[in-house]
Amino acid sequence: MDRFAEVDDQYDPHELEGRIFDYWDDVDAYEQTVDHRSDGETYFFVDGPPYTSGSAHMGTTWNKSLKDVLLRFLRMRGYDVTDRPGYDMHGLPIETRVEEQLGFENKKDIEEFGEENFIEACKEYADEQLEGLQSDFQDFGVWMDWDDPYRTVSPEYMEAAWWGFSKAADRGLVEKGHRSISQCPRCETAIANNEVEYEDVEDPSIYVTFDLRDREGALVVWTTTPWTIPANTFVAVDPELTYQGVRAERDGESDVLYVAEACVEEVLSEGRYEEYEVVEELSGEEMVGWAYEHPLAEEVPDHADHEGALEVYTADYVEADRTGLVHSAPGHGEVDFERGRELGFPIFCPVGGDGVYTDEAGKYEGQFVKAADDEIIDDLRANGALLSSGTVTHSYGHCWRCDTGIVQIVTDQWFITITDVKDELLENIEDGEWYPGWARDNRFRDFVEDAPDWNVSRQRYWGIPLPVWTPEDRDDDEDTIVISTREELAERVDQDVDPETVDLHKDTVDDLTITENGTTYTRVPDVFDVWLDSSVATWGTLDFPEDDSRFEELWPADLILEAHDQTRGWFWSQLGMGTAALGQSPYERVLMHGHALMPDGRAMSKSKDILVDPHEAIDRHGRDVMRMFLLSNNPQGDDMRFSWDGMQTMENHLRTLWNVFRFPLPYMRLDGFDPSETDVTDVEDDLELIDEWILARLQSTKAEMTDHFEEFRQDRALSALIEFVVDDVSRFYVQAVRERMWDEAESDSKTAAYATIYRVLRETVALLAPFAPFVSEEIYGTLTGDGGHDTVHMCDWPAVDERFVDERLEADVAVLRAIEEAGANARQQAGRKLRWPVPRVVVVADDDEVADAVQRHTDLLADRLNAREVELVSPDERWAELSYSAEADMSELGPAFGDRAGVVMNALNEARIDEPSLEALEGAVADAVDGSVDLEESMVSFVAKTPDDVAGTAFGLDGDDRGVVYVDASLTEEIESEGYAREVIRRVQEMRKDLDLDVEERIVLELSVDDDRVASLIDDRAALVCEEVRADEIRAVDDGHRKEWDVEGVTVELAIAPLAESTA
RNA sequence: GGGCCGAUAGCUCAAUCAGGUUGAGCGCCACUCUGAUAAGGUGGAGGCUCUCGGUUCAAAUCCGAGUCGGCCCA
Structure with missing residues (x-):
């Protein structure tokens, strides 16, 4: 790229971004940037692997954009950053998609198709999906190591999972056991609790009576799952709760029923009882040990009847809801199971993994449990055990993939018993910093405290096989062999296996056996819960243990960054696995962001087609704009609402930057400005105040952005940068410096301005580079030509240059800008355009800082306000022409006046007095509030009221009033002369x-004014007019561009012609 | 049903920790400016700060109870 080359008039993101992609390819920009930092301090970032289903949505896009902005920033800070992206490619979601594609109904179809074929189909599908994501992420401008992503299906990654699991096993944290789990009866596998989706469904709602054995009456329980009644083992009560026995009448018969006191009315009305009387009242505790009859004793002969079964026990899951007595089946419910285990009960679960009753269910054998509900209800009725039967709509768990209602059953599963290391987990939480902090200290800690053992086994195909071999005649967890690596596998199995080439998927390893000391071991057929895959990502990213060259140096990760749903997901699984395997959290910093929501605040949902497609956002506004919009949102942990308005605003900001950037280029080119020879430090003595100011602002912007970035607040860093570019550089500096650049003559001042704006742009574009990598590249290339790096992303993050830090100047200019703004307001009130000079501006300063600022920069202020004179009234003086009112300071008034403060405040606001004294004010207020008041100086600030010929406007900073600026708009001939001349100039410029x-083109000008006085006024300024419009002479023009204008009510006819043409 | 977070102008957010007459940017409307021009400037409209209680002279802010939204859990 040539330095100061011609650039597009308009910022055109699409054309520009296409060009930059090509450019990056040409110069190997990414590779160079990585190499450039290869000697830097390491920074181990680990990418949370997106699941390979579908294409990138707005949330993924936001996530990757956040990662990208930080990685680019860290590289600019000199770090050698690990940036290997990852993909989560195993698991049930892909299996069900493939099943759909192949038209499969259940596991039998898969078995018939063949495990090997099915696994191959899953692999192909996952690979396809991965390509879609890869190309999306690259298209968004994310720079990661796309040539070498980690894939959870690769042998070395699967080995990393084996290794981690084996380390946990070494520590005695792996066990096989019964657990109550959520089972998808279609997928025929356990699914994790966080894979259960709750939906409202209509289910039976039945009240069942359990006849008591040793006394008259029955217990009443309520359930929505009649199919769990066969497995009833005990009834739970709350020991503290009051229960009542009531004798109730129905159809001429009387029953004695036991329920919680609070539930009596409801239960009896459910049962359509007409009348009742309370015959007994007792606590739950007193009911413990009561024995009852199983209501389906005949239908289910094998029902629980061991010592202690079918009795009342206490449990902490009982509430005074429905009946206050809870039907408990340890073979099904999770809490029932836990309590059953405490009681030492054997587990009775007459339901298989497919949701069908086994022979233990007696009469119901072979039926799908949900289908058996009606028959069970009928049987209960026939047995006189049904108090009432209806339906209820409630939320019930479903399989997240196939939407089948789950069944809670007890099965054999493999666990990592993280409850054994709970203390260690909680300690390890402390070792990491979370952004925002509350996510760790509230949410995450609560979750970890309550976390149960981790069920890592799934009875499926597409996953990492459990590396566990058991003696072939046994199915418990004694004497197991846990293999940790492919090397070890090859050494120990009976078959010939090449560790270099072996694929570890189920179809391969299922056939492998181990024979040691005369015992043959076979592999447990399960695969891992897919959450285990990603839980080993920190060492999986490093290909450890296959490649142990970097683990020691890099592990644990410096940073991970995901959305808040991962608190229970990846943040947790990694902590669990890291602690179980290595006794340590695998990450040191967590940055948590939110979800991308629809513009109206709804959650985006692909399946419901409620979404904003990132590709559409790019089509409309380009990649830089989309990234800047995403990165300008949001406080850490908060959700982000997508907004097309917000996108448009970002595009406007970038266009402003583009205009700022291209403005000085033609002048620099014309004057042959060479930044490599003339740095801003070389022209320090020629810098004007405004140059020094913008350089000072640049320093504080850099400092502010760096601070924000270090707190992972890229949103605040970006808004600081935008404010600098739009407010300070574009609206103030460029406005102020334009005339210097138009100056045709060589001047030190002009060179100083070039050097200044060059430095500002050069550093601004580096500050912007992590956010908007494309436009930054284009600007950087144009500014540096061959003199810089091949890519802006190789630049160092701009450091604060102490020599240009000047806080006082920044404060001064902030004051001046406030005055200028107020002055513009006052001018408008006085009806005087900025083009017309005013004889004087009076600044009444409230404090010395303002007074000093005005004093130091009177000329600048006069220039900006187009005033002949600036008069300062210092804080201890006042301007005689004013009357006054007062404003109250409530923080003073409140304590002093108590409940009268509001009334006093209003009186103060209303008061009009001639001089700003407390006496006068007290008098005015006393009249209004009907009683005397003692005012203190600190309670009020006086506000001046302007005379007629003067307009005044208060100015302030950060909400504090700092003074008033008065514009005296009276006219003199001299002022009118310039005013009219400027009006003419403006119109000639428009005609040009x-x-x-061309800006340089000379013209001749014809000027006829339909008012002698005005004509003569303009004539006085003919020289000014000629100079400004580059007219060589004023004379009649024959064939020129001619126009008639109305200038302040006077008709003015203008004609212009280029000089070259008119003389030819 | 439980936990966490959020609710302030049409939109995105500040101000909440440490109580003192609610602010910014964007959008809208009017006016204005014109060699950065799909810009710039000035003004205006627009807020019972989600609701209801409490503490206090004074609450967006502190306390309690709700409502709605998001996430997580059951």
Whole structure:
């Protein structure tokens, strides 16, 4: 790229971004940037692997954009950053998609198709999906190591999972056991609790009576799952709760029923009882040990009847809801199971993994449990055990993939018993910093405290096989062999296996056996819960243990960064696995962001087609704009609402930057400005105040952005940068410096301005580079030509240059800008355009800082306000022409006046007095509030009221009033002369533009004014007019561009012609 | 049903920790400016700060109870 080359008039993101992609390819920009930092301090970032289903949505896009902005920033800070992206490619979601594609109904179809074929189909599908994501992420401008992502299906990654699991096993944290789990009866596997989706469904709602054995009456329980009644083992009560026995009448018969006191009315009305009387009242505790009859004793002969079964026990899951007595089946419910285990009960679960009753269910054998509900209800009725039967709509768990209602059953599963290391987990939480902090200290800690053992086994195909071999005649967890690596596998199995080439998927390893000391071991057929895959990502990213060259140096990760749903997901699984395997959290910093929501605040949902497609956002506004929009949101942990308005605003900001950037280029080119020879430090003595100011602002912007970035607040860093570019550089500096650049003559001042704006742009574009990598590249290339790096992303993050730090100047200019703004307001009130000079501006300063600022920069202020004179009234003086009112300071008034403070405040606001004294004010207020008041100086600030010929506007900073600026708008001939001349100039300029004349083009001007006084006023300034519009002479023009104007009510006819043409 | 977070102008957010007459940017409307021009400037409209209680002279802010949204859990 040539330095200061011509650039597009308009910022055109699509054309530009296409060009930059090509450019990056040409110069190997990414590779160079990585190499550039290869000697830097390491920074181990680990990518949370997106699941390979579908294409990137707005949330993924936000996530990767956040990662990208930080990685680019860290590289600019000199770090050698690990940036290997990852993909989560195993698991049930892909299996069910493939099943759909192949038209499968259940596991039998898969078995018939063949495990090997099915696994191959899953692999192909996952690979396809991965390609879609890869190309999306690259298209968003994310720079990661796309040539070498980690894939959870690769042998070395699967080995990393084996290794981690084996380390946990070494520590005695792996066990096989019964657990109550959520089972998808279609997928025929356990699914994790966080894979259960709750939906409202209509289910039976039945009240069942359990006849008591040793006394008259029955217990009443309520359930929505009649199919669990066969497995009833005990009834739970709350020991503290009051229960009542009631004798109730129905159809001429009387029953004695036991329920919680609070539930009596409801239960009896459910049962359509007409009348009742309370015959007994007792606590739950007193009911413990009561024995009852199983209501389906005949239908289910094998029902629980061991010592202690079918009795009342206490449990902490009982509430005074429905009946206050809870039907408990340890073979099904999770809490029932836990309590059953405490009681030492054997587990009775007459339901198989497919949701079908086994022979233990007696009469119901072979039926799908949900289908058996009606028959069970009928049997209960026939047995006189049904108090009432209806339906209820409630939320019930479903399989997240196939939407089948789950069944809670007890099965054999493999666990990592993280409850054994709970203390260690909680300690390890402390070792990491979380952004925001509350996510760790509230949410995450609560979750970890309550976390149960981790069920890592799934009875499926597409996953990492459990590396566990058991003696072939046994199915418990004694004497197991846990293999940790492919090397070890090859050494120990009976078959010939090449560790270099072996694929570890189920179809391969299922056939492998181990024979040691005369015992043959076979592999447990399960695969891992897919959450285990990603839980080993920190060492999986390093290909450890296959490659142990970097683990020691890099592990644990410096940073991970995901959305808040991962608190229970990846943040947790990694902590669990890291602690179980290595006794340590695998990450040191967590940055948590939110979800991308729809513009109206709804959650985006692909399946419901409620979404904003990132590709559409790019089509409309480009990648830089989309990234800047995403990165300008949001406080850490908060959700982000997508907004097309917000996108448009970002595009406007970038266009402003583009205009700022291209503005000085033609002048620099014309004057042959060479930044490599003339740095801003070389022209320090020629810098004007405004140059020094913008350089000072640049320093504080850099400092502010760096601080924000270090707190992972890229949103605040970006808004600081935008404010600098839009407010300070574009609206103030460039405005102020334009005339210097138009100056045709060589001047030190102009060179100083070039050097200043060059430095500002050069550093601004580096500050912007992590956010908007494309446009930054284009600007950087144009500014540096061959003199810089091949890519802006190789630049160092701009450091604060102490020599240009000047806080006082920044404060001064902030004051001046406030005055200028108020002055513009006052001018408008006085009806005087900025083009017309005013004789004087009076600044009444409230404090010395303002007074000093005005004093130091009177000329600048006069220039900006187009005033002949600036008069300062210092804080201890006052301007005689004013009357006053007062404003109250409530923080003073409140304590002093108590409940009268509000009334006093209003009186103060209303008061009008001639001089700003407390006496006068007290008098005015006393009249209004009907009683005397003692005011203190600190309670009020006086506000001046302007005379007629003067307009005044208060100015302030950060909400504090700092003074008032008065514009005296009276006219003199001299002022009118310049005013009219400027009006003419403005119109000639517009006509020049009509003709599309070059800035340098000389013209002749014809000027006829339909008012002698005004004509003579303009004539006085003929020289000024000629100079400004580049007219060589004023004379009649024959064939020129001619226009008639109305200038302040006076008709003015203007004609212009290029000089070259008119003389030819 | 439980936990966490959020609720302030049409939109995105500040101000909440440490109580003192609610602010910014964007959008809208009017006016204005014109060699950065799909810009710039000035003004205006627009807020019972989600609701209801409490503490206090004074609450967006502190306390309690709700409502709605998001996430997580059951």
